[in-house]
Amino acid sequence: MNVLIIEDDALTAKQLQKLLKNEKYSSDIATGYNDAKSYIDKYSYCLILLDWNLGDGDGLELLKEIREIQIDVPVLMLSANSEIDDRVEVLDSGADDYLCKPYSNIELLARMRVLLRKGSKEKSSLIRVANVTLNITTHQVFLNKEEINLTSAEFDLLELFMKNQNIVLTRYQLSEHINKDNYAIKQSNVIDVHIKNLRKKLQNKDFILNIRGVGYKITQSS
Structure with missing residues (x-):
């Protein structure tokens, strides 16, 4: 389980990372707003520990940005702000939990376990590749934070691709996935049209790569 620690205080960040390592979590440290955006763009996490006050930005604004682009990873906000209004604002902005500093390590780990259990159930319905997010449950697709409209066949093909990253899928496999008519599977160029x-x-001609003479595939970096 990989956790992103977003904390501009180096000592606090290292202490958190050591605590998580002792509990068998792997973790990355982002030292501020822009550093965190870079990590989130490149990697997937099962949980984010987010400090409100970052040296080069505001943790609450980062939280809102994460939610706007349909990243549903559980977020635990850590802050010395203890006012009720502050906690309400954080939760309304998309945080899954809020923990006031100073806090006990036992309570932090307990809250992490709760969010990880919740996140493992919800995350199974979301697939994300580069700036494309597909929600299997709601049949929605987002490009960055904008929803795009796909036909049923286009959605089914995109879902198949995103579930099989780095795997080359032949035209026959793709045709079979959306059409059970054997004649249509063998004769039609409909797959090329859908792609x-x-x-x-x-808005990306390289999102689905053409593997000459074999078929198509997508990669995490598409």
Whole structure:
């Protein structure tokens, strides 16, 4: 389980990382607002520990930005602000929990376990590749924070690709996935048409790569 620690105080960050290591969590440290955005863009996390006051930005604004682009990873906000209004604002902005400093390590770890159990259930419905997020449950697709409209066949193809990152899928496999008519599977170029439309709607001709003579695939860096 990989945790992102967003904390501009180096000593506090290192203490948190040591605590998590002792509990068998792996973790990365982001030292501020911009550093955190870079980590979130590149890697996936099961939990984010987010300090409100960052040296180069505001943790609450970062939280709002994360939620706007449909990143649903559980977020535990850590802050010395203890006023009720502050806690309400944090939760309304998309945090899953709020813990006031100073806090006990026992309570922090307990709250992390609760969020990780919750997150493991919810995360299974979301697939994210680069700036594309697909929600299996709601049948929604987002490019950055903007929802895009796909046909049923386009959604099914995109879901198949995103569930099979780095795996080359043949035209036959793709056709079979959206069409049970054997004649249509063998004769139609409909897959090429759907992929052309998907590339256009995703505003990225390289999101779905053409593997000459074999089929298509996507990668995490698409």
